[in-house]
Amino acid sequence: MGQFSLPLMPVLPSSPKPNRDSVTTILADGSRFFLHPSDAHGWFTTARRWSGWLLIVIYFALPWISVGGHPTVFFDVLERRFHLFGQTLAFQDAWLFFFAISGLGFTLFMVTALLGRVWCGWACPQTVFLDHVFRRIERWLEGDAVERRQLDAAPWMAGKLVRRGFKQGLFILVSGLIAHLFAAYFISIPRLWTMVKATPSEHWGLFVFISTFSLVLYFNFAWFREQLCIVICPYGRLQSALIDEHSLVIGYDAKRGEPRGKLGLPGAADCVDCNRCVQVCPTGIDIRQGLQIECIGCAACIDACDEVMTKVGRPRGLVRYDSFTAFAGGVTRWLRPRTLAYAVLMLVGAAVATWALSTVKPANFGITRMTGAPYFVDAHAVRNQFLIRLVNKRDMPAHFVVILSGAPVAVVQNGFDEGLEVAPMAEVVRPIILQVVRKDYRGHFTLVVHVGDKAKTFELAREIEFIGPDAGLLKEEAKP
Numbered sequence: 001m002g003q004f005s006l007p008l009m010p011v012l013p014s015s016p017k018p019n020r021d022s023v024t025t026i027l028a029d030g031s032r033f034f035l036h037p038s039d040a041h042g043w044f045t046t047a048r049r050w051s052g053w054l055l056i057v058i059y060f061a062l063p064w065i066s067v068g069g070h071p072t073v074f075f076d077v078l079e080r081r082f083h084l085f086g087q088t089l090a091f092q093d094a095w096l097f098f099f100a101i102s103g104l105g106f107t108l109f110m111v112t113a114l115l116g117r118v119w120c121g122w123a124c125p126q127t128v129f130l131d132h133v134f135r136r137i138e139r140w141l142e143g144d145a146v147e148r149r150q151l152d153a154a155p156w157m158a159g160k161l162v163r164r165g166f167k168q169g170l171f172i173l174v175s176g177l178i179a180h181l182f183a184a185y186f187i188s189i190p191r192l193w194t195m196v197k198a199t200p201s202e203h204w205g206l207f208v209f210i211s212t213f214s215l216v217l218y219f220n221f222a223w224f225r226e227q228l229c230i231v232i233c234p235y236g237r238l239q240s241a242l243i244d245e246h247s248l249v250i251g252y253d254a255k256r257g258e259p260r261g262k263l264g265l266p267g268a269a270d271c272v273d274c275n276r277c278v279q280v281c282p283t284g285i286d287i288r289q290g291l292q293i294e295c296i297g298c299a300a301c302i303d304a305c306d307e308v309m310t311k312v313g314r315p316r317g318l319v320r321y322d323s324f325t326a327f328a329g330g331v332t333r334w335l336r337p338r339t340l341a342y343a344v345l346m347l348v349g350a351a352v353a354t355w356a357l358s359t360v361k362p363a364n365f366g367i368t369r370m371t372g373a374p375y376f377v378d379a380h381a382v383r384n385q386f387l388i389r390l391v392n393k394r395d396m397p398a399h400f401v402v403i404l405s406g407a408p409v410a411v412v413q414n415g416f417d418e419g420l421e422v423a424p425m426a427e428v429v430r431p432i433i434l435q436v437v438r439k440d441y442r443g444h445f446t447l448v449v450h451v452g453d454k455a456k457t458f459e460l461a462r463e464i465e466f467i468g469p470d471a472g473l474l475k476e477e478a479k480p
Helices: 043-061 091-115 118-122 125-142 145-153 158-187 189-197 200-224 227-232 235-242 300-312 337-358 471-478
Strands: 073-076 081-084 087-090 249-252 319-322 363-369 381-392 398-405 420-422 427-437 445-453 459-466
Touching: 043 118, 043 125, 043 300, 073 158, 081 091, 087 091, 091 118, 091 235, 091 337, 118 125, 118 235, 125 145, 125 158, 125 200, 125 227, 145 158, 158 189, 158 200, 189 200, 200 227, 300 319, 363 398, 363 445, 363 459, 381 398, 381 420, 381 445, 420 427
Parallel strands: none
Antiparallel strands: 073 081, 081 087, 249 319, 363 381, 381 427, 398 420, 398 445, 445 459
16 A cells, blocks of 8 residues: 555644643743644534534524423513423422532533543533634635634735634624523513514613623634633533543554554554544544543544555554553453442432422412511400412412411401402512400410312411410409
8 A cells, every 4th residue: 555644734834833741732942822723523523513403403402492372491480480391380480490500510420420521522512612703704705724723824915804804703793692582481582573673772781791792602602612621610620529540531542553653654553654544633632642531522533543554555543542451451340339320319319309309389479477576465355467479380370279287266357358369470569467366365375378270280388376465464454
């Protein structure tokens, strides 16, 4: 087979080289080294692209798809409601998000222990939007990595101004679109459209939020890019604690590849030292130096190396998904204390979350003592005054019935015997006055207030305390 070589990414005379002894995007003098990763082609790249576009479609579609009369995912901050796939939660149910967040955390731990940083390379919004939207725009307008580096070094002539200006304009447009869709998750598409059509002064809060968020997104995707993963995101630093020698990572088979050398060089192993794996890496690392904090597990280096191995007639998999144990010749163990512990935590969390969701009722109510005097005494009775707050979480009117238990001598006033009608997704606050006939008063006692619907599909209960003066003193006052 004849000599095979790939064009290396040229380093222009005016471009300093990155400092390979530190972070790949920092030059030896401490300045920023801007990366221009080449395009990779292969199974993993295609799969990532399809999965990335699927996630983008889901992100843009959820505010538009209606389930139960509301967007699929809608955090209605104005009405203090959360609509999730047809389930409506009131603001008082926000404690359930603890289980969702902790569950996602344990799931991420479990996935990382098994599959390494697959989240970073395949599902993280930073990677999805950067690789599948912004860098696609950049490649479409400026060409491949070599052409982009040449454009960087070119003088600011008309052609460069047009390309760069059009690119930055598209970046701003896409950043604004992402920010507007993000806001729709909190105020809904119809309300967002109404507010956007109005002048900024009418909804200055939304205007400031979207403008600021759009600028942050633009700065991130147009300039900061991989620095977010390397400098800010803590997940890369956690990988050393989450993975072990049996976790699936992207690695280089040094037994096959070393000593590396150009094709045809006597004594050289499978690695032809083409640097193609470095050229396609979105964080600029050399995977042959081992697992590094900058590696996001995107598998671009796998496709690039497999493409070269196919062309030179050598087995694929020199760079591949595998565990450290497998690279050393051992057998990967998927069931081990770490993964079992994470699995148990996930199951416990899922069980608790299921129980917590089962406790969610279609209504909520609270009862508090009214401000002012804690009780009132007249010639006939001792009275306590409370406020009942009823919240209807349903999308239809509800008729609530209030019942007392534990104190038959207490009397409900203000028409609660007839029940209370509450509009859909509304709340009402009404006073409730409880009294005990003076001659029957025996001192402080507790009673339970029950609230349910007329069909008796659910019931909520709150315990309150009826207070008053000392019963003995009250009897003394009653003596002639």
